Amino acid sequence: CTAVADALDGAAGDDFAAYLGEDRASAFTGYDEQTDREREIAERVSELTLQYNALIMESLDLDEETEQIGGLYRELIDLHNEEAQLAGYDSYADYAYEMNYGRDFTPDDAAALCEAVKPYAKKYFTSLYTNEATYTDFTVNTDYSAQELVAMIERFMPRLSPAAAEAAGYMKRHGLYYMDSADRISDMGFTMTLDYYNAPFIYLALYGNEYDMQSMFHEFGHYYDAYVNPVPDVLLSVGSLDIFEIHSTGMEALSTGWYEDIYGEEADLARIRFLDNALYTVFTGCMFDEFQREVYADPSLTPEQISQTYASVARSYGLRTYSEDATHYWMQVNHNFESPFYYISYAVSMLASLQIYEMAENDWAQAADFYNDLVSLGAFDYTYCELLREVGLECFTDGLPACVPQAVDDLEALCLAWEAAA
Numbered sequence: 001c002t003a004v005a006d007a008l009d010g011a012a013g014d015d016f017a018a019y020l021g022e023d024r025a026s027a028f029t030g031y032d033e034q035t036d037r038e039r040e041i042a043e044r045v046s047e048l049t050l051q052y053n054a055l056i057m058e059s060l061d062l063d064e065e066t067e068q069i070g071g072l073y074r075e076l077i078d079l080h081n082e083e084a085q086l087a088g089y090d091s092y093a094d095y096a097y098e099m100n101y102g103r104d105f106t107p108d109d110a111a112a113l114c115e116a117v118k119p120y121a122k123k124y125f126t127s128l129y130t131n132e133a134t135y136t137d138f139t140v141n142t143d144y145s146a147q148e149l150v151a152m153i154e155r156f157m158p159r160l161s162p163a164a165a166e167a168a169g170y171m172k173r174h175g176l177y178y179m180d181s182a183d184r185i186s187d188m189g190f191t192m193t194l195d196y197y198n199a200p201f202i203y204l205a206l207y208g209n210e211y212d213m214q215s216m217f218h219e220f221g222h223y224y225d226a227y228v229n230p231v232p233d234v235l236l237s238v239g240s241l242d243i244f245e246i247h248s249t250g251m252e253a254l255s256t257g258w259y260e261d262i263y264g265e266e267a268d269l270a271r272i273r274f275l276d277n278a279l280y281t282v283f284t285g286c287m288f289d290e291f292q293r294e295v296y297a298d299p300s301l302t303p304e305q306i307s308q309t310y311a312s313v314a315r316s317y318g319l320r321t322y323s324e325d326a327t328h329y330w331m332q333v334n335h336n337f338e339s340p341f342y343y344i345s346y347a348v349s350m351l352a353s354l355q356i357y358e359m360a361e362n363d364w365a366q367a368a369d370f371y372n373d374l375v376s377l378g379a380f381d382y383t384y385c386e387l388l389r390e391v392g393l394e395c396f397t398d399g400l401p402a403c404v405p406q407a408v409d410d411l412e413a414l415c416l417a418w419e420a421a422a
Contacts, residue, residue, distance in 0.1 A: 001028060001031045002031060002033045004020075004028045004031070004235075005028045005029065005030065005031035008020075008025060008028060008029050009029075017029075023236075024233065024235060024236060027236055035086070037086065038083065038086060041079050041082060041083050041086075044075075044079055045076065045079055045080070048072050048075060048076050048079075048337075049076075049337060049338055051072060052069065052072055052073075052334070052337045052338075053334075055068055055069050055072070056069070056331070056332070056334070062324050062325070062328060065328055065331060066303050066304055066307065066328075067303070069303075069331045070302075070303025070304070070306055070307065070331070071303050072337075073303065073306060073331075073336065073337065074301075074302070074303055074306070076337060076340075077092075077295060077296055077299070078299065080092045080096075080296070080340060081296065081299065083095070084096075087099065091107070091296065091297065092296050092340070092341075093107040093292070093293050093296060093297075093341055094106070094107060096340060096341035096342075097110075097341060100339075100341070100342075101241055101242070101341070101342065101345065102238060102240060102383070103240075103242065103383070103384065104383035104384055104385045104386065105348075105384065105385060105396075105397050107289075107293060107341075109396070109397050110286070110289050110293075110344050111290070111293065113286060113347070113348075113396045113400070114286040114287075114289065114290045116396075116399075116400040117282060117283060117286050117317075117400065117404060118316060118317055118318075120279075120283075120404050120405055120408045121283040121286070121287075121317040121318050121319075122317065122318030123318070123408055124279050124280075124283060124318070124408055124411075125283070125317060125318035125319045125320075126318050127412075128276070128279075128408070128411055128412060128415060129276070129280070129319075131272075131415045131419075132419070132422075133269060133272045133414070133415045133418040133419065134272060134273065134276045134415075136269065138210055138263065138266055138269065138270075139266065140262075140263055140264060140266055142208070142209050142210040142212070142213065143208040143209070143212075144206070144212050144213060144216075146177070146179035146180065146204075146206070149179065149204075149206075149212065149213065149216045150171070150172050150177065152213065152216065152262075153168045153171070153172075153216065153217075153220050154168050154169070154172060156255070156258050156261075157220075157224075159258070159368075160254065160368050160371070160372065161368070161372045163224075163227075163228055163372065164224050164372070166227075167200075167220075167223060167224050167227035167228065168220070170199075170227065171200070171202070171220075171223060171227075174199065176194075176199055176200060176201045176202065176223075177201065177202040177203070177204070178201075178202070178203050178204075179202075179203075179204045179205075179206055180205070180206065181205070181206050181207075181208070182205035182206060182207055185205055186205065187205050188203070188205055189202075189203065189204040189205060189215050189218075189219055190202075190203050190219070191203075191219045191222035191223050191226065191248075193226050193230075193231060195231075195234055198230050198231075200222070200223045200226035200227055202219045202220070202222075202223055204216065204219055210270065210273060213262065214252055214255070214273075214274070214277075217251050217252050217255040218248045218249065218251065218252050219248065220251060221247045221248035221249070221250060221251030221252065222244065222247055222248045224247065224251065224375060225244065225247040225375050225378065225379070228375060228376065228378075229375070229376075229378035229379070229380070231380075232380055237380050238380075239378075239379040239380045240379045240380075240382065240383055240384055240387075241342070241345050242345050242348050242349050242384040243349075243378075243379035243382065243383075243384055243387055244349075244379050245345055245346065245349030245350075246349045246352045246353055246374065246387075247374075247375055247379070249278070249281075249349055249350050249352075249353035250352065250353045250356045250371050250374065250375075251371070252274065252353065253274070253278075253353045253354070253356045253357035253360060253367075254356065254360055254364070254367060254368060254371055256270070256271055256274055256357065256360065256361075257360055257364040257367075257368075259271060268414055268417065268418065269418060271414055272411065272414045272415060272418065274357070275357075275407055275410055275411040275414070276411060278350050278353070278354055278357070278407060279404075279407055279408065279411065281346050281347065281350045282346075282347045282350050282351060282354075282404065283317055283347075284343070284346075284347075285343050285344050285345070285346040285347025285348070285350070286317070286344065286347050287313060287314060287317050287319070288330070288333060288335070288336065288343040288344075289341065289343055289344035289347070290313050290316075291309065291310050291313045291314075291330060291336075292336065292340055292341055292343070294309050294313065295309055296340070306330075307327045307328055307330070308327065310327060310329070310330040311326070311327040314326075314329075348384065348396060351394075351396055351401050351403065351404070352388060352393050354401075354403035354404070354406075354407050355393050355394060355401060355403045356370065356371055357403075357407070358403055358406055358407075361410075370391070373391065374387070374391050377390065377391070385397055
């Protein structure tokens with residue numbers, strides 16, 4: 001960015017600006033380079049993140065976790081808070097929401113959502129989270145190979161739309177995926193665009209269970225969006241992460257309409273898994289955002305007190321933390337260290353996708369048309385709340401969407417029916 005700004009200010013600046021275009025040129029003109037202190041903070045944050053990734057792989061006892069991982073987190077918080085202050089923000093939460101994630105809702109909006117979901121979170125964690133149906137093994141085969149997963153995408157995408165079918169065919173034809181056992185490749189899943197080819201690519205570690213199928217639908221939701229909505233400008237386009245996740249979890253929601261074909265008589269058990277995962281995503285997304293807001297707002301907290309804060313917040317959602325191990329669970333969540341204040345994105349995106357799920361339960365074809373229209377709008381021209389209002393979905397800034405209590409009721413009914421049948 002600094003190099004482009006310098007070139008625009010140089011002897012060939014006018015010609016370079018004409019080549020870039022007015023919008024691009026204005027975005028870089030006058031770009032402020034990082035100060036020495038801002039660069040020092042960025043470098044130290046990077047060092048601490050690498051240290052965290054090394055520590056989390058070690059077999060530490062609880063005292064060592066508190067001293068080493070907790071102490072590292074305390075330093076990270078202080079550095080991020082200083083970063084926000086240097087940028088003129090009152091809090092790092094405000095800074096991260098606006099500067100890192102480009103959100104059109106605030107930490108206060110998120111706090112209101114957190115309070116609104118707690119009664120339903122308590123019901124979920126108290127009686128549904130541990131229901132036997134949420135962890136009973138399927139009797140149908142769920143150990144899919146990469147070829148079988150790709151074939152599944154090819155089979156079902158024509159039911160969604162010609163564009164989705166085209167994207168699936170393109171992916172298979174050009175081998176734009178890499179999948180293998182999590183025992184052999186890095187334990188992660190993601191979709192990215194290979195900029196040189198302007199082509200999406202899926203990477204997915206496989207576990208040999210039903211989550212592979214769900215992850216495949218999730219990642220293909222990202223792939224479908226990237227296929228029909230190429231990045232407008234590789235220099236400047238960022239897009240809304242909160243919208244990108246609607247594309248992926250929305251595809252998961254629509255895939256429930258194919259469960260009879262995939263799971264046969266166990267289709268409702270698969271729906272239980274979907275709703276369980278969806279509600280867990282909403283409630284933990286809120287929980288970790290609240291946890292981060294509290295610890296970032298109190299610079300006096302010691303590592304021990306940070307764990308106590310997590311336990312207190314978790315209990316307010318109905319999640320029990322009986323053991324000291326449980327109070328340290330926040331240390332296992334890498335987002336707390338690598339991308340603070342991102343976790344709420346999972347919650348707000350799922351709120352939109354749960355609405356698509358409820359729509360699909362009533363009229364799958366209508367939900368499919370709705371989803372295709374939503375994806376066609378992309379994630380570059382709208383912010384999260386703007387998009388939801390554009391397409392007619394409930395936005396949490398206007399009150400808790402009805403899909404949350406409805407999903408809790410749906411999950412409870414499915415679990416009771418499964419228990420009765422068992």
